[in-house]
Amino acid sequence: MADTPRHHRPALLGAAPFEDLVGDVDPAERTEAADRAATLLVRGPRDPQDDAVVERVVRLAELEGLEGIAELWSGSPADSLAGCLWRLYLLRAWVYADPAGAAREFDAGRHHTPVHEVVAGVTDPPGPDDVRALVDTVLRGVRVGDFADTLFRAAAFARVAAAGRAHLDHPGSSPDHATDHASDVSAARLMTLASQLEHAARLELDGRLG
Template sequence: MTDRIHHRPMTPGANYFEALVGGTDPALVSEAADRAAQLLVRGTREVGDAEVADRLLHLADTEGIETIAEVWSGSPADSLAGCLWRLYLLRSWVYAEPVRVSREFEAGRTAQVARVVAGVADPPGPEQLKAMVDEVLRGIAGSDFADVLLRAAAFARVVATGRASLSDRTDAEVQRMLVLSEQLETAGHLELEQGLA
């Protein structure tokens, strides 16, 4: 029997990890997401500049929803970053499928209180829905963020109600929109009570 030679395990230094090619450190992504959300929501209200509001509105158009998703999609629903992700996702959907959104919203008009809070023109056509979702997102820079969240929640709840009444929508589709509505509403109340971080 031969003696085995044991080697001390390699202890990689900092350069080893820096040289690795791969994904971004999740902690850094989370930190960047939170910081960007803070600046967008809290910083812009102090400035109150219409140009800032317009840039915010078109952030997904200029940077791409995929870029925004990479930064914010993993954030909790009760955080500024998580709320921004949900708002931009809602806007992207309205722009991608305005006719379908309009049909679902129209079908959900039985939710009278939510419809009034959502602030959509009557009757809600695709262009009115685009204008409403843009107005809600412009509110990030110009008004109370809790109001933005509650209006978006009301809109999502009306759509969820509409989806539930349509025979060509699945329970999963209804549930997704209902969860989005509940997340935004909860976040809106948290913003009112203590302010989201």
């Protein structure tokens, strides 16, 4: 089975694409840039200067790919806007890296855990294109919809996929305890991602997501 995205820096672009945004690579300035970029993308610009920054961030994403922006967010805590965007990026990156595996796990999970209606509207069984379209629809809400709803939907998707991963890795008893442990850890990581996104969504509803 494809392993879940882990909460560390993947092989992303270097610092060069961010020089126009952060000036140098001082950690404090990178953190500030990450927070500002996340806030502007989620909350929207508040003045003409913010408009210009948003345009630069979006243009960078278009030219360099989403990986370029995501690198700014990789060290952010789960209960921050930047941390939420990093975890949403991880979820999307996993689906795009292994769409067939994601579809298989999501389909299996739908039979073993309740599925929120906003993530249930895919073909039965879902194919790779269906799952890619689903995760893109969920993440599109970052720019056009309610952020709490986006987080809840992403959490629901990850939770269903985690349940499917656990079930597929344990169709019956197995004497291979090492393999069982590895698959348990893999499913647990995806469940942790779901829990973090859901917690952040509740903070957003309470107006406490920084």
